[in-house]
Amino acid sequence: MPFRTSLSLALLLTAAPVLAQEAAPTPPTVVPTEPRETIEGQLSQERTVIAVPAFATPSVTTVAGLRTDTLGRQIGEVIAADLERSGLYAPLGPGSVRAITMAEVTAPRFADWKARNAENVVHGFVRATGTGGFIVGCYLYDTALGSELVRQGFEIQPGDWRRAAHKCADAIYSRLSGEAPFFDSRIAYIAESGPKGNRVKQLAIMDSDGGNHKFITNGQALAISPRFSPDYKKIVYVSYLNNRVRVFIYDVAAGTQKLVTESGNATFAPRWSPDGRQILYSMAVGGNTDIYRISADGGTPVRLTNAPGIDVGGSFSPDGKKIVFESDRSGGQQIYTMNIDGSQQRRISFGGGRYATPEWSPRGDLIAFTKMGGGEFRIGVMTPSGGGERMLTNSWQDEAPTWSPNGRVIQFFRTTPGRTGKSTIWQVDLTGVNLRRLPTPRDGSDPSWGPILP
Amino acid sequence: MTIRRTTAMLAAVAMLAVGACAKKAPEELPPAPEGTDTGSTDTGIGNAVIPGSQQDFVANVSSDRIFFDFDQYNVDAEDQATLRSQAQWLQRNPAVRVTLEGHADERGTRDYNIALGERRANAAKNYLASLGIDPSRINVISYGKERPAALGSNEEAWAQNRRAVTVVIGR
Numbered sequence: 001m002p003f004r005t006s007l008s009l010a011l012l013l014t015a016a017p018v019l020a021q022e023a024a025p026t027p028p029t030v031v032p033t034e035p036r037e038t039i040e041g042q043l044s045q046e047r048t049v050i051a052v053p054a055f056a057t058p059s060v061t062t063v064a065g066l067r068t069d070t071l072g073r074q075i076g077e078v079i080a081a082d083l084e085r086s087g088l089y090a091p092l093g094p095g096s097v098r099a100i101t102m103a104e105v106t107a108p109r110f111a112d113w114k115a116r117n118a119e120n121v122v123h124g125f126v127r128a129t130g131t132g133g134f135i136v137g138c139y140l141y142d143t144a145l146g147s148e149l150v151r152q153g154f155e156i157q158p159g160d161w162r163r164a165a166h167k168c169a170d171a172i173y174s175r176l177s178g179e180a181p182f183f184d185s186r187i188a189y190i191a192e193s194g195p196k197g198n199r200v201k202q203l204a205i206m207d208s209d210g211g212n213h214k215f216i217t218n219g220q221a222l223a224i225s226p227r228f229s230p231d232y233k234k235i236v237y238v239s240y241l242n243n244r245v246r247v248f249i250y251d252v253a254a255g256t257q258k259l260v261t262e263s264g265n266a267t268f269a270p271r272w273s274p275d276g277r278q279i280l281y282s283m284a285v286g287g288n289t290d291i292y293r294i295s296a297d298g299g300t301p302v303r304l305t306n307a308p309g310i311d312v313g314g315s316f317s318p319d320g321k322k323i324v325f326e327s328d329r330s331g332g333q334q335i336y337t338m339n340i341d342g343s344q345q346r347r348i349s350f351g352g353g354r355y356a357t358p359e360w361s362p363r364g365d366l367i368a369f370t371k372m373g374g375g376e377f378r379i380g381v382m383t384p385s386g387g388g389e390r391m392l393t394n395s396w397q398d399e400a401p402t403w404s405p406n407g408r409v410i411q412f413f414r415t416t417p418g419r420t421g422k423s424t425i426w427q428v429d430l431t432g433v434n435l436r437r438l439p440t441p442r443d444g445s446d447p448s449w450g451p452i453l454p
Numbered sequence: 455m456t457i458r459r460t461t462a463m464l465a466a467v468a469m470l471a472v473g474a475c476a477k478k479a480p481e482e483l484p485p486a487p488e489g490t491d492t493g494s495t496d497t498g499i500g501n502a503v504i505p506g507s508q509q510d511f512v513a514n515v516s517s518d519r520i521f522f523d524f525d526q527y528n529v530d531a532e533d534q535a536t537l538r539s540q541a542q543w544l545q546r547n548p549a550v551r552v553t554l555e556g557h558a559d560e561r562g563t564r565d566y567n568i569a570l571g572e573r574r575a576n577a578a579k580n581y582l583a584s585l586g587i588d589p590s591r592i593n594v595i596s597y598g599k600e601r602p603a604a605l606g607s608n609e610e611a612w613a614q615n616r617r618a619v620t621v622v623i624g625r
Contacts, residue, residue, distance in 0.1 A: 195605075196602060196605045197601065197602055197603070197605055198601070199600065201600075222600055224564060224600070225564065225565065243553075243595060244595065245568065245595060245596060266568070266572060266594075266595070266596060268565060268568050268569075269565040269568075282565065282569065284568075284569055284572035284573075284576075284596070286576055287527070287572050287573040287574075287575070287576030287577065287580075288573075289569035289572060289573075310566060310569040310570065310573070312565050312566055312568075312569050313565050313566075326566065328525075328566075332525070333563075333566055356562075356563040356565075356566055357563050357565070370563055372561075372562075372563075377561075377563075397560075397561075399563055399564070400563065400564065415560070417607030418605075418606065418607050419605040419606055419607075421560075421607060445564075446564070
């Protein structure tokens with residue numbers, strides 16, 4: 001066995017609790033769908049070709065109903081789909097290249113892959129541990145140099161096999177692009193169904209590629225604007241339970257929820273601080289909405305704004321020292337920043353039109369927003385001081401950006417006009433070129449991308 | 455007494471209310487307080503109308519809703535006339551409580567529209583209060599852009615959706 005465990009097993013995955021948990025109040029009613037890319041954007045011209053054959057197996061073994069050879073092919077497919085979705089690569093997945101032998105995993109036939117114009121090739125294997133799990137090996141090679149670029153191994157429980165594929169894709173992406181990883185992450189969003197005048201809106205979660213989809217609420221009460229806590233153990237969101245508008249903290253493991261604060265007023269637009277210890281929310285008192293900050297464990301809220309207009313939303317800078325929010329105190333919606341104690345409130349958006357839903361990039365370098373004007377709602381970015389404004393999308397109604405963990409990709413939702421108008425989840429990279437729809441079992445809105453899984 | 459009644463009580467009340475009208479009472483109770491207004495124009499005219507019910511309210515006020523301009527929440531002269539008729543009915547039915555639902559059109563972002571709906575519902579509530587209606591009889595909820603009454607994506611539909619609707623929730 002050529003696989004060097006001494007080095008690579010340091011990266012072994014442990015089963016994350018969030019993946020092992022049971023469904024909450026409502027069981028899933030739709031079988032999770034295999035991710036399938038819908039490529040509707042224009043593709044950049046110079047994408048690196050990477051061959052991703054099915055992962056090999058030293059012996060075909062079935063564990064928990066999963067065959068190692070089948071899993072090897074599925075892992076190759078997930079990796080190829082991840083790389084494709086990044087927009088930087090043109091993967092040749094298991095469906096378009098030959099399978100490899102176990103011996104090839106550490107001794108690739110570079111000439112074969114060069115003949116397919118592949119600059120890189122991904123090899124790997126799946127082996128049963130004999131203790132109910134699998135070892136997945138992940139290798140990346142440069143075909144021109146004939147050199148190994150990545151070697152990682154993951155020990156996984158059967159239910160976590162997709163995470164091994166995302167971890168491998170992340171290692172490949174990071175090694176080739178120099179960027180931080182982002183595939184091994186999850187998304188909370190709102191699944192939508194039913195007629196436009198009476199939409200059913202359910203809290204739901206899924207992997208960054210749409211896999212492992214699960215409904216959390218059953219849709220009896222309207223649910224909107226979810227956010228995963230940084231450790232993925234909780235989700236803060238707004239529920240219209242009992243015909244009131246209130247922010248709840250949902251405990252993913254326990255399947256229970258509690259109010260973020262006891263109040264007779266409407267609370268909405270919640271956000272976590274980067275360390276997960278505090279929550280921002282907006283509260284309307286007598287028609288006037290302001291932004292508050294409270295400990296995630298409860299306590300006394302701190303009022304951060306007191307302008308007579310609507311102050312709403314808010315997103316922490318990654319260092320936790322500042323907040324970007326929206327306000328119509330100037331007459332229309334614009335973007336402002338402030339310190340976390342509410343001091344030094346300063347407007348940063350000055351272009352034409354209205355600006356809303358600011359989200360601070362986890363890299364700290366940019367703020368994404370929705371810009372409304374000229375009959376369009378578009379997703380754009382600017383620096384935290386308001387400079388360098390750039391629009392990334394162009395549509396009738398794109399809304400509510402959320403950042404990938406590495407700050408290179410933005411998800412949002414796109415709504416179509418008319419009586420049968422629907423919302424679906426999309427993503428775009430910072431070039432604005434790689435625009436894709438994310439597959440979801442139903443329609444979707446309010447995506448919220450969490451950090452790299454712990 | 456809540457609006458949940460037994461069928462027998464419903465029939466009895468219906469006979470009292472309708473008098474000469476030969477039509478029988480509706481088989482179903484008035485719309486449940488749960489959820490939002492359905493945009494229904496069924497005023498119950500010709501059917502039994504329970505005093506103090508939503509049907510009674512809609513049949514005896516100039517409208518159950520007022521409308522707003524884009525991104526505005528001021529109560530104009532037409533809205534004031536509508537709210538005056540609502541206030542008169544509320545004074546005749548002093549035990550009735552209502553919910554004021556604030557709504558926005560779809561051409562705004564979700565969270566802002568909830569805040570905007572709050573403004574609109576509170577503007578209507580404050581006007582009713584200025585006419586002598588006890589504000590503790592009035593609940594407020596904003597649906598933002600979540601529950602449009604008109605489903606098109608045009609100025610006419612949006613104008614119908616920028617609204618504050620008074621919904622009877624019982625007594």
